[in-house]
Amino acid sequence: MESADVEIIADADPGRPYTSLGSIRVRIATGYVTNNSRNVESVNAKLRKVAFRKKANAVIGVQYERGRFLGTWKTLTVTGTAVVADTADRECPACGKPIKWDATVCRFCGHAVERVKPLPEPTDRSEGWQPDPSGRHPERYYDGLQWTVWVREEPGAPRAEDPPWI
Numbered sequence: 430m431e432s433a434d435v436e437i438i439a440d441a442d443p444g445r446p447y448t449s450l451g452s453i454r455v456r457i458a459t460g461y462v463t464n465n466s467r468n469v470e471s472v473n474a475k476l477r478k479v480a481f482r483k484k485a486n487a488v489i490g491v492q493y494e495r496g497r498f499l500g501t502w503k504t505l506t507v508t509g510t511a512v513v514a515d516t517a518d519r520e521c522p523a524c525g526k527p528i529k530w531d532a533t534v535c536r537f538c539g540h541a542v543e544r545v546k547p548l549p550e551p552t553d554r555s556e557g558w559q560p561d562p563s564g565r566h567p568e569r570y571y572d573g574l575q576w577t578v579w580v581r582e583e584p585g586a587p588r589a590e591d592p593p594w595i
């Protein structure tokens with residue numbers, strides 16, 4: 430893996446489980462370049478490098494914003510969330526071959542598999558213990574950005590681990 434392999438995803442949901450490494454922001458001056466697609470390429474390359482240094486393999490929720498710097502230079506800013514996204518495939522529990530995260534049936538052996546999806550975001554996005562949307566535990570810890578693996582049976586009980594997937 431090198432920085433050029435970092436995926437840039439406009440959607441805030443990569444469609445597979447991921448761990449957030451925090452938001453990143455990169456800005457380039459574009460005053461001297463007129464080719465627009467080249468500007469986006471340049472800012473994306475810089476974004477990939479920053480994400481790669483954080484050991485991310487993807488940036489999600491990517492947004493571009495044009496602006497001006499000191500009144501003269503045109504700038505292009507890109508923001509996003511650096512994440513470690515699970516690889517696009519998972520293993521079929523029956524035959525071990527790679528199948529898609531959202532598959533319900535293995536395309537190799539026909540085995541019915543449970544669908545795995547990230548948990549839906551809570552209405553209240555503040556950090557803290559909240560009702561576990563997976564329904565497997567009474568409470569799950571939300572870190573303000575995403576659901577964590579931490580679950581507990583009641584306030585004060587020791588926390589246990591359970592992946593934040595459906």
Ligand SMILES: [Zn+2]
Nearest residue numbers: 521524535538
């Ligand atoms: Zn299979």
